[in-house]
Amino acid sequence: MDIGEVPERKAMRRADAPGKAILFGEHAVLYGAPAIAIAVDLRASFSAVESDRWRLNGEDFKPVENPYLSPLISEFGDFESPLSLTIESDIPIAAGLGSSAALSVASALAISSHSQSPEKLARAAHRAEALAQGGRASPTDTSTSALGGAVIVAPSIIKSLEHQWSIDMDGPDGTKHWDVHSLPIPESLAEVPIVIGYTGIPSSTREMVEGVAARMSSVSFRLSMDDVSNLARSSIDLLKTGNPSLIGNEMIRCHDLLREIGVSSPELDNLIDAALPFSYGAKLTGAGGGGCIIALATDPNACAAAIIEAGGIPFITSFAQRGVQLTIT
Ligand code: PMV
Numbered sequence: 001m002d003i004g005e006v007p008e009r010k011a012m013r014r015a016d017a018p019g020k021a022i023l024f025g026e027h028a029v030l031y032g033a034p035a036i037a038i039a040v041d042l043r044a045s046f047s048a049v050e051s052d053r054w055r056l057n058g059e060d061f062k063p064v065e066n067p068y069l070s071p072l073i074s075e076f077g078d079f080e081s082p083l084s085l086t087i088e089s090d091i092p093i094a095a096g097l098g099s100s101a102a103l104s105v106a107s108a109l110a111i112s113s114h115s116q117s118p119e120k121l122a123r124a125a126h127r128a129e130a131l132a133q134g135g136r137a138s139p140t141d142t143s144t145s146a147l148g149g150a151v152i153v154a155p156s157i158i159k160s161l162e163h164q165w166s167i168d169m170d171g172p173d174g175t176k177h178w179d180v181h182s183l184p185i186p187e188s189l190a191e192v193p194i195v196i197g198y199t200g201i202p203s204s205t206r207e208m209v210e211g212v213a214a215r216m217s218s219v220s221f222r223l224s225m226d227d228v229s230n231l232a233r234s235s236i237d238l239l240k241t242g243n244p245s246l247i248g249n250e251m252i253r254c255h256d257l258l259r260e261i262g263v264s265s266p267e268l269d270n271l272i273d274a275a276l277p278f279s280y281g282a283k284l285t286g287a288g289g290g291g292c293i294i295a296l297a298t299d300p301n302a303c304a305a306a307i308i309e310a311g312g313i314p315f316i317t318s319f320a321q322r323g324v325q326l327t328i329t
Contacts, residue, residue: 015109016045017324019091020098020144020151021196021285021294023239023247024254025232027212027263029138030176033229034154036239037144038185039320040194040294044089044102048110051084061085068100068128069107075124076112083111090315094202096286101141104128105324118323119165122146122180126167135171136209143180148323150183152236157181161236173213185319186242193300196315197275197282197307199267201290208263208287221261228257248281248296255283255293263288267311274310278303 018039025035054061063073077083085107091099104125109116125142144151147164157163161181168177215221235250255272258264268284268291275282275295282295297303297316304314 096291098141203290251281
């Protein structure tokens, strides 16, 4: 390079996406019930800049050897040169907060040289999730990360909600159909602080959904699952009211039902007991077995202190109206 020549600076594409918590309908969403999820302001970001060779967080990296990234790179990666990639995330991994979904939608957007619709990103990230979960994965996490706000995934279109897209997927239990709807979080609810309590115990979504699938052959188990489904159905209208006390009460009921179907744990129950005196309501979120609880807090600092006292790791956060977004610098 001649002296004084300014090196061409490559633009950096940085995409970030929120994690999610499920308020109602986890597990049941794989068997015809709706799930109601909200985006939370713990975010994962993925930066990409053209480079002389492939790197991930500064280390040499072979994209073809990475099972999560390689299908996304094949579909979205349209740069001619290799990329240097950097991942940063506030979202605990394997903890029911949709960390892998947030990273998938963010990475697909960052490695593409042009804009992408939330639908296309969510569909691709859902295929990656389904692969990782042995074919049993609803589009709840990936749609919520892509769209932000509140997302309702249901087996058919709900006319009173904004319908976004439909998904059909073949899996071990046959073909599943989901309709993805979005809803801005009502103001009265959006201002309620959220406290997440992490047990510190990671949990495998794949193992949890396989355990539930095995127990679905028992009639009494299916009856308990029906209660989880019915509560999720009746909670859609409740979410629209934005009343935190009513929603909190139903979250407590939902946690009790999830405990009945065997997806809670002593550590999760312990964190719920600690959080409830400072909350409208609290429940486990996601696959369960370990991972996190979510509390709609009345006193977030006291709630976080009680979670620490009970042996958990708290995160004080808020609802996230924004889904995946791109910054180019
Ligand atoms: O624990 P997470 O964040 O992977 O959420 C899983 C939610 C389930 O309903 C159990 C599975 C699914 O794909 O919807």
